[in-house]
Amino acid sequence: MKQTDKTDKNVLILGLPNCGKSQIFSNLTGEYTLVANYPLSTINIKGAFCTVEGYCYNIIDTPGIYSLHIQSEEASMVREKILSGDVDIIVQCVDANHLKQSLSLTAELTQLSIPLVLVLNALDETARKGIWIDSKKLSYIVGVPVVESIAIKGVGTNRLKQAIETARLPKSPVIFGDVMESALSSIISFFPDSMRHRRANAIFTLLNDQYIEEHIEKIAGAKTLQDIKDTIADLKNRFQWNPAKLLSYTYSRWVDSVYDEIVKKQASAPQSFSENLAKYCRTPITGFPILIGIIIAVFFLVVEVADALTGFLEDLAWKPVEDYIKTVVIDRFWNDLLIGDYGVLSMGVAGAILTVLPILSVFYILYNILEDVGYIPNLTVLSKRIFSKIGLSGATILPMVLGFGCKTMATLTTKTLASKKERYIAIFLIAFAIPCAPQIGLSMSLLGKIGISAFFISFAILVLVEIITGLILNRIIKEDRTQVFIQMLPPIRMPNIKNIAKKTYYRLLEFLKEAFPVFILASLVLFTLDKTGILDALKVFLEPMVKGALGLPVDIVDALIVLLARREASVAIIAKMIEANMLDYVQSIVAVTLTTMFFPCVANVGSIIRMLGLRSAIVIVVVITISSVIVMTVANWCLRLVF
Amino acid sequence: MKDKVDMDEYLEALWYMKENNNMSKAKLVDAFGDDYKEEILQRLINEELITLLEDKKEVSFTEKGEALARRIVRAHRLAERLLFDAMGMSKDFEKGACEFEHTLTEELINSICTMLGHPKECPHGLPIPPGDCCLKAVKTVESSVMHLSDMRIGQSGRIAYINSGNDEEMHKLNGLQVRPGAIIKLHQTYPAYVVECEGANVAIDEDIAKNITVWRIQGSKSDAHKTEPSLTKQKKSLWCKIMGK
Numbered sequence A: 001m002k003q004t005d006k007t008d009k010n011v012l013i014l015g016l017p018n019c020g021k022s023q024i025f026s027n028l029t030g031e032y033t034l035v036a037n038y039p040l041s042t043i044n045i046k047g048a049f050c051t052v053e054g055y056c057y058n059i060i061d062t063p064g065i066y067s068l069h070i071q072s073e074e075a076s077m078v079r080e081k082i083l084s085g086d087v088d089i090i091v092q093c094v095d096a097n098h099l100k101q102s103l104s105l106t107a108e109l110t111q112l113s114i115p116l117v118l119v120l121n122a123l124d125e126t127a128r129k130g131i132w133i134d135s136k137k138l139s140y141i142v143g144v145p146v147v148e149s150i151a152i153k154g155v156g157t158n159r160l161k162q163a164i165e166t167a168r169l170p171k172s173p174v175i176f177g178d179v180m181e182s183a184l185s186s187i188i189s190f191f192p193d194s195m196r197h198r199r200a201n202a203i204f205t206l207l208n209d210q211y212i213e214e215h216i217e218k219i220a221g222a223k224t225l226q227d228i229k230d231t232i233a234d235l236k237n238r239f240q241w242n243p244a245k246l247l248s249y250t251y252s253r254w255v256d257s258v259y260d261e262i263v264k265k266q267a268s269a270p271q272s273f274s275e276n277l278a279k280y281c282r283t284p285i286t287g288f289p290i291l292i293g294i295i296i297a298v299f300f301l302v303v304e305v306a307d308a309l310t311g312f313l314e315d316l317a318w319k320p321v322e323d324y325i326k327t328v329v330i331d332r333f334w335n336d337l338l339i340g341d342y343g344v345l346s347m348g349v350a351g352a353i354l355t356v357l358p359i360l361s362v363f364y365i366l367y368n369i370l371e372d373v374g375y376i377p378n379l380t381v382l383s384k385r386i387f388s389k390i391g392l393s394g395a396t397i398l399p400m401v402l403g404f405g406c407k408t409m410a411t412l413t414t415k416t417l418a419s420k421k422e423r424y425i426a427i428f429l430i431a432f433a434i435p436c437a438p439q440i441g442l443s444m445s446l447l448g449k450i451g452i453s454a455f456f457i458s459f460a461i462l463v464l465v466e467i468i469t470g471l472i473l474n475r476i477i478k479e480d481r482t483q484v485f486i487q488m489l490p491p492i493r494m495p496n497i498k499n500i501a502k503k504t505y506y507r508l509l510e511f512l513k514e515a516f517p518v519f520i521l522a523s524l525v526l527f528t529l530d531k532t533g534i535l536d537a538l539k540v541f542l543e544p545m546v547k548g549a550l551g552l553p554v555d556i557v558d559a560l561i562v563l564l565a566r567r568e569a570s571v572a573i574i575a576k577m578i579e580a581n582m583l584d585y586v587q588s589i590v591a592v593t594l595t596t597m598f599f600p601c602v603a604n605v606g607s608i609i610r611m612l613g614l615r616s617a618i619v620i621v622v623v624i625t626i627s628s629v630i631v632m633t634v635a636n637w638c639l640r641l642v643f
Numbered sequence B: 001m002k003d004k005v006d007m008d009e010y011l012e013a014l015w016y017m018k019e020n021n022n023m024s025k026a027k028l029v030d031a032f033g034d035d036y037k038e039e040i041l042q043r044l045i046n047e048e049l050i051t052l053l054e055d056k057k058e059v060s061f062t063e064k065g066e067a068l069a070r071r072i073v074r075a076h077r078l079a080e081r082l083l084f085d086a087m088g089m090s091k092d093f094e095k096g097a098c099e100f101e102h103t104l105t106e107e108l109i110n111s112i113c114t115m116l117g118h119p120k121e122c123p124h125g126l127p128i129p130p131g132d133c134c135l136k137a138v139k140t141v142e143s144s145v146m147h148l149s150d151m152r153i154g155q156s157g158r159i160a161y162i163n164s165g166n167d168e169e170m171h172k173l174n175g176l177q178v179r180p181g182a183i184i185k186l187h188q189t190y191p192a193y194v195v196e197c198e199g200a201n202v203a204i205d206e207d208i209a210k211n212i213t214v215w216r217i218q219g220s221k222s223d224a225h226k227t228e229p230s231l232t233k234q235k236k237s238l239w240c241k242i243m244g245k
């Protein structure tokens, strides 16, 4: 790549949640990143390079924001990035379906002094609804390039690249009334000349923005900040006004006038099938049957298809290898190391590829379809009452629901929760008994060997554990700040096959890259422990707990040890035990449910440390590990009474 | 008449000062600047609307004066609400409101209040002192606004205003374009409220739904997006009454 004498320009992709930013980022850079039909799929700022005619641009994907004024953590992260001064160009992704909502953000962006490009995305969907948007006029009104785009099909990528080169400052910021404007000028007069984005900063200051106040104090000193505050207090007193309301009022007017000018034709769209479908998914009387139906369908697909795949792969790839090694490697030690009970090949390679990979592939395909259709956010409405029973406000629902996808990501999305208490409870509950996508797939496959009822019993235990834990934590932790529930629901979309294939591929690749070495390492550790006799000693030591309390055969210790390294590794062991009839009905349920909760996975612990610090993370891990054993002991007794 | 208007303005200013917990005379003088006239203060005292306390430095309302000030402020802020929301005036609503406050009768004030659904705040976000009508909280049939939580599923309405003391909530709703003037359609009420607004489906708490007040839209549901909500008969006649004062 030929570097020009100019330094790289930073291009920030900005926009509402779920408007297609990550898709555009992917299109521009060729870098894969998670694209999903729900808000908060991106929670960290991520950059990658893109060259256009010799120039090198650093394209940055961001989490979705509605406004520069919202004071949640991920929004402030994005804003800090903008105000920091190393953003040269902003590309706002405008979801054509939500034009007014997006324009409201555009109005705020005009207050900054950063060149802007607007991408009018998802035009395929507005076209279908009979809405036509005049992008030329929009470009004329705002005074910046506007690119028409259907990101999911790659339409508009080239023109966007050209537009980035011609990005311009908006013609004029959105102007307020006289009182507000003169207030802004007097605030600006306090700012040092070197300060960037003085107008935008003045607006933030007028709205009592804490982050900005700290910022001003840093660059201009405490005295200036106090002077500014006094001026504002005086102004507010004199004019008896509420700047926040006047501001949103002015923006709304601007948005309305722009919208009226550029939206040319709007046929009243009939209630579409997809909208009705979404409604059925959200209403309890139809929603719960649909949810259970989906679970059952996924269950049978995972169990049947994955089993068939595993069987096929074993016959095709593993059996010949095993037979070959048996005949060639005669030495006992080497034979055990390769294909013994804890062999590197038998447990490490075959376990990862033959047992786990088929299950994950099938499950991920199905899960990715649900994700792209936009089913998942509707669960926030469906499960609303359950959460309020526990005492959690609506804001916590989405992070917890996302926990069924990936616990690590879900833990990071708790950033959006302003209440410390709810954040802690959500993180704890996610780590404790919410099975993430691979876990659900693996439990389905394991319990599928003994029947779907076992899966539902295991699931019910987890739900019960979550509810009880939620109630207890809610009692213990004191703080009475509640949060409002305002959640935009994404449209129901036809799944895009290419997108799903790509997503499944990357998720599996990630699994192989991360888990494969760990699998081999885990089998080596077990092999060493076994050969040195430590494993047997450990089993004798743990026998009272495992056999007495949990009612499990002592060999389950193998599974618990490898689980510390990687949860999926335990699956191969338990699968073998179930197949060898070493576990009966109740024991299978106890074993699978225990491994779902026992010791949160390493990545999850990492995200907990990031959110709450090392000490809290250690406390959470210890409490969860101990509680999971206690819970399953109780569950074991109860189940024994019934079966 | 001129005097009465002036006195009203002083009482109004004193009410604002009371809201800010500062009723010093110096502050009042400051507020009117060069236009300040001592004789008006004197008249207020003579008519037993206010008294001076603490070496004549602090002003205090008498019971009668407080009631009158309250009525004036109530009229002012309700008039603002009316001009701002219903008439869509953005620039001159303050001036207009100042003129109304002196002419509106108690009865008229209460009927505007009822028509607007007993709003709690003026467009500036300042509290509107409740009147008899609000205290009774009668949800009469003739009122042309209703709470979102009283709407039927499938029904549409134009948002009149949102009563919310919570800035975070206001910001969020505003970002989603759930704001005065927008057309909102109710899709679902249980387990949470789901509304459609400017092309987006938004799920909200019941508490928020209760704070959203909506103008009824006449006519069939399907062309709700096309037709401007026409002024209802009652609103029209009331408006004529006000205009033809």
Ligand SMILES: Nc1nc2c(ncn2[C@@H]2O[C@H](COP(=O)(O)OP(=O)(O)OP(=O)(O)O)[C@@H](O)[C@H]2O)c(=O)[nH]1
Residues within 6 Å of the ligand: A015, A016, A017, A018, A019, A020, A021, A022, A023, A024, A034, A035, A036, A037, A038, A039, A040, A041, A042, A043, A062, A063, A064, A121, A122, A123, A124, A125, A149, A150, A151, A152, A153, A372, A493, A496, A499
């Ligand atoms: N129909 C259609 N769908 C699109 C288009 N662009 C993106 N999508 C879909 O919109 C959804 C969201 O896309 P993302 O790229 O994840 O959006 P995002 O803005 O990064 O979302 P967050 O990171 O969650 O804020 C995905 O399901 C995409 O497939 C488009 O042009 N047309």
Ligand SMILES: [Mg+2]
Residues within 6 Å of the ligand: A021, A022, A023, A034, A035, A041, A042, A062, A063
């Ligand atoms: Mg994204």
Ligand SMILES: [Zn+2]
Residues within 6 Å of the ligand: B012, B076, B097, B098, B099, B101
């Ligand atoms: Zn007035």
Ligand SMILES: [Zn+2]
Residues within 6 Å of the ligand: B077, B080, B122, B123, B124, B125, B126
């Ligand atoms: Zn006002």
Ligand SMILES: [Zn+2]
Residues within 6 Å of the ligand: B110, B113, B114, B117, B118, B119, B130, B131, B132, B133, B134, B135
């Ligand atoms: Zn009233």
